[in-house]
Amino acid sequence: MQKFGAIFPPGERVTTDGDMLRGATAVCRILVDGELAIRVEGFPKEHDYKAMANIGPGEYAVEVSDGEDVAGKYDALVWPEWVMASAPCTWEDYTEGYTVALRASYPEDDEESERVLADLIQPLMDAIVKSAPCVPYN
Numbered sequence: 001m002q003k004f005g006a007i008f009p010p011g012e013r014v015t016t017d018g019d020m021l022r023g024a025t026a027v028c029r030i031l032v033d034g035e036l037a038i039r040v041e042g043f044p045k046e047h048d049y050k051a052m053a054n055i056g057p058g059e060y061a062v063e064v065s066d067g068e069d070v071a072g073k074y075d076a077l078v079w080p081e082w083v084m085a086s087a088p089c090t091w092e093d094y095t096e097g098y099t100v101a102l103r104a105s106y107p108e109d110d111e112e113s114e115r116v117l118a119d120l121i122q123p124l125m126d127a128i129v130k131s132a133p134c135v136p137y138n
Contacts, residue, residue: 006116009037009106039103072122080110083117085125100128
C-alpha cells in the first residue's frame with residue numbers, strides 16, 4: 001500500500017514500540033527516529049468510535065462535530081492527524097463491528113493531513129477485514 005508512505009515523516013530509522021494484541025484489541029506504535037509518528041488501534045465497535053472521539057483531552061482529543069465524513073464502504077470520520085472507521089462485521093464474541101483509529105503526526109499541514117488520511121482509511125479497512133477474522137454482515 002503505497003498510500004502509507006504519505007504518513008511517514010522524513011527520518012532515518014523506523015521502529016515499532018508496544019505492539020499489543022489482546023483478543024480483538026490491538027495497538028501498534030510506529031516511531032521514526034525515536035519519535036512517535038503513527039499510532040494504530042483496533043477494537044470492537046462496542047467501544048464506539050464516535051463516543052471514543054469525544055473523550056479528551058488525551059489520545060482522543062477530537063470532537064465528532066469537527067470530523068469530516070469519509071465517503072466509502074466503511075463508516076469513517078477524519079480530522080487533522082486522526083482518522084477512525086468502523087467495519088460491520090463479527091469478531092470473536094463481538095457482534096457490533098470493528099473499529100480502527102489511526103493517528104499520524106505527518107503531514108503537518110491540517111488540510112493535507114485530512115486528505116491523506118481520508119484516502120488511506122478505506123483501503124486500510126479493506127485490508128484489515130480481509131486479513132483478520134472479521135466476518136462481514138449487512
